[in-house]
Amino acid sequence: MQPATARMVRRRCCSSPVRRTTFAELDRKESAGPRLPNQLKYNIRPCRYVALNYVDAASLAFGTRTFTLAEFSSRMGSLRAARLLSEMKIRGHVERTGRGLYRILPPDERLDFRANEWERVNRILLDSELPMAWTDADAVRMWTGGRYTVSPSAYLKEFHIEVPDVSLGDWRAYLRARRVSTDPRRRIGSKVVITRTRTFRHSVHRGEPVISRRRTLAMIKNHRGLYANADELLED
Numbered sequence: 001m002q003p004a005t006a007r008m009v010r011r012r013c014c015s016s017p018v019r020r021t022t023f024a025e026l027d028r029k030e031s032a033g034p035r036l037p038n039q040l041k042y043n044i045r046p047c048r049y050v051a052l053n054y055v056d057a058a059s060l061a062f063g064t065r066t067f068t069l070a071e072f073s074s075r076m077g078s079l080r081a082a083r084l085l086s087e088m089k090i091r092g093h094v095e096r097t098g099r100g101l102y103r104i105l106p107p108d109e110r111l112d113f114r115a116n117e118w119e120r121v122n123r124i125l126l127d128s129e130l131p132m133a134w135t136d137a138d139a140v141r142m143w144t145g146g147r148y149t150v151s152p153s154a155y156l157k158e159f160h161i162e163v164p165d166v167s168l169g170d171w172r173a174y175l176r177a178r179r180v181s182t183d184p185r186r187r188i189g190s191k192v193v194i195t196r197t198r199t200f201r202h203s204v205h206r207g208e209p210v211i212s213r214r215r216t217l218a219m220i221k222n223h224r225g226l227y228a229n230a231d232e233l234l235e236d
Contacts, residue, residue, distance in 0.1 A: 054076060054078075054084055054088065055088060055093045055104070057076060058072065058075075058076065058088075058094075058104050059104050061075045061076075062075075062103075062104055063104070064103060064104065064106060065103070066097050066098075066101045066102065066103045067101070067102055067103070068100050068101060068102075069081055069082060069085065069100055069102070072084075072085060072102065085102055089102075091113075092105070092110045092111035092113065093105060093110060114155070114157070117157075117189060117190055118157045118190055121157070121159055121180055121190045121192070122159065124175070124178050124180055125159060125161060125192070126208065128171075128174055130163070130167050130170055130171055130174060131163060131164055131167055131200060132161045132162065132163050132171070132209060133161065133162045133163075133200075133202035133203075133209040133210050133211050134160065134161060134162075134208065134209065134210040134211065135160050135161060135162040135195055135210075135211050136160035136193070136195070136219070137149070137150040137151075137158065137160055137226075138159060138160045138161070138210075139160070139210050139211050139215075139216045139219070140216060140219075140220065140227055140230050142205050142206065142208060142210045143205060143210065143213055143216045143234045143235055144230055144233040144234060144235065145206070145233075145235050147233045148227070148230040148233050150226060150227070153187065155187070155188045155189075156186070156187055156188060156189065156190070156191070157189075157190045157191075158190075158191055158192075158193050159190065159191070159192045159193065160192075160193045160195065161192060161193070161194055161195070162194075162195045162196075162197055162200070162202070162211060163194055163195070163196060163197070163200070164196070164197060164198070164200035165196050165197065165198055168194065168196050171194060172194075175192055180192055182194060205235070213234065213236075216234070217231055217234060220234075
């Protein structure tokens with residue numbers, strides 16, 4: 001029995017998986033460790049209890065001057081300084097000025113990724129072989145040649161399309177497969193607002209499908225608070 005028991009224990013020990021330290025545990029170690037007076041403890045993810053994140057904290061700590069990885073780690077009090085700086089660089093908040101040297105970019109120098117995302121969604125809609133037509137605010141944009149646009153937010157772009165009832169399911173599956181949101185609760189990025197219709201008719205203006213000029217004109221007149229005098233800008 002003794003050798004068998006030894007083999008069982010040895011087998012049980014060898015089969016035990018190797019435990020890896022998670023980022024949550026690293027965060028707990030950071031918060032439990034000694035804190036220097038000049039350390040700023042923030043999380044890069046939004047938190048309802050904290051008003052700042054690492055980008056804000058680094059901007060306050062370094063301004064626009066260059067700093068090293070060691071300085072960032074010391075002032076921010078983070079065990080993952082290299083990972084944080086890499087992510088901030090990808091997001092366009094930080095630039096690498098030399099070997100081991102970084103600088104926080106001021107807001108006017110940061111990359112604007114909104115246009116790339118909005119162009120991606122616009123191209124996905126137009127490249128689809130499913131029937132659609134621009135409607136609502138996008139119909140006004142098309143018929144005015146882009147001279148009148150409506151947006152609910154500087155951080156959100158809505159794409160309004162009209163589709164026939166029979167293709168509604170196909171449209172939802174098509175957009176879901178390409179990670180395009182149709183969630184009405186979305187407030188950042190882009191989303192597609194789908195209007196379904198039984199009688200699908202559309203025109204073509206500037207090479208793109210859009211509801212008729214007559215319908216667009218009637219819509220503007222019925223919603224002056226939203227479109228004002230956009231009817232004066234309509235193209236033929």
